[in-house]
Amino acid sequence: MRARQCCEALEQGAILFFARPPFPLPEDDREFLIGQRHMDSRLHKNISYRPGEDVLRGFSDSQESEDRIHQIMRAYSQAVTGFVSRFLSPYAGKLQLDYASFRPLEEQGRDLPLHKRNDLLHVDAFPSRPTRGGRILRVFTNISPSQERIWLTGERFPALAQHYALQAGLGKFCRDGSSLRARLARLLHAARLPVAERTPYDKFMLHFHDWLKENSHFQSGTEKTRVAFPPLATWLVFTDGVPHAALSGRFALEQTFIIPPSALTAPKYAPVQVLENLCGRPLA
Numbered sequence: 001m002r003a004r005q006c007c008e009a010l011e012q013g014a015i016l017f018f019a020r021p022p023f024p025l026p027e028d029d030r031e032f033l034i035g036q037r038h039m040d041s042r043l044h045k046n047i048s049y050r051p052g053e054d055v056l057r058g059f060s061d062s063q064e065s066e067d068r069i070h071q072i073m074r075a076y077s078q079a080v081t082g083f084v085s086r087f088l089s090p091y092a093g094k095l096q097l098d099y100a101s102f103r104p105l106e107e108q109g110r111d112l113p114l115h116k117r118n119d120l121l122h123v124d125a126f127p128s129r130p131t132r133g134g135r136i137l138r139v140f141t142n143i144s145p146s147q148e149r150i151w152l153t154g155e156r157f158p159a160l161a162q163h164y165a166l167q168a169g170l171g172k173f174c175r176d177g178s179s180l181r182a183r184l185a186r187l188l189h190a191a192r193l194p195v196a197e198r199t200p201y202d203k204f205m206l207h208f209h210d211w212l213k214e215n216s217h218f219q220s221g222t223e224k225t226r227v228a229f230p231p232l233a234t235w236l237v238f239t240d241g242v243p244h245a246a247l248s249g250r251f252a253l254e255q256t257f258i259i260p261p262s263a264l265t266a267p268k269y270a271p272v273q274v275l276e277n278l279c280g281r282p283l284a
């Protein structure tokens with residue numbers, strides 16, 4: 001497939017799968033990460049790495065292992081970014097590098113508050129990083145040497161929104177989209193001035209994430225596909241457009257990118273555009 005076709009397929013909701021990481025991920029590094037037994041503690045939910053500031057979060061053990069993990073996460077983040085810039089060349093130079101994470105805990109049977117549960121079908125939205133209509137692209141690798149990572153996926157965003165967005169209360173967010181406040185924020189943003197406030201799009205996506213997890217009819221009634229990612233599998237997916245639930249598996253590495261609306265190759269599939277069509281007015 002050509003790069004542009006890959007971008008289009010991803011934006012339409014495909015999951016692109018590699019049997020092995022298509023970028024350097026040394027065996028030593030993988031073994032070091034999965035050998036950190038103390039990570040069984042519930043305190044260490046995820047390790048996150050912020051490439052922009054070169055900061056590692058969520059880890060506290062000996063300085064020595066922390067330094068090594070920091071170095072592994074930095075190299076991993078750079079390797080994935082290099083790969084994505086080449087493989088998805090239409091995004092090169094435009095993608096925003098977001099956080100990377102290491103997810104050491106078994107997903108099955110985790111005792112988490114409802115909105116944080118990974119085993120309920122949802123689309124991603126970040127409370128701390130509004131995308132203003134940009135899309136969330138994630139690259140995952142299952143670094144478990146023996147265990148599959150099991151996902152469920154649901155109908156893609158255009159159908160999902162058609163079936164559930166109005167029920168979830170989209171109408172209110174549509175009205176906010178044409179408020180004076182939202183229009184002013186759009187003007188400021190267009191003039192490249194900093195706008196701290198979330199757009200009505202960001203607010204709806206956060207709300208929808210929670211609403212989907214709360215909705216037992218959606219969780220039990222909707223059609224789902226089970227996907228098994230074997231050890232070392234690597235997959236790319238827009239997690240704002242593909243409803244997903246992680247049922248089981250441990251030891252996943254992940255790097256997130258934000259693809260701004262102007263870089264998209266199939267913008268009509270972008271959640272912001274799907275929702276704006278339902279609203280008949282701008283949301284971001």
Ligand SMILES: [Fe+2]
Pocket residue numbers: 122123124239244
């Ligand atoms: Fe998610």
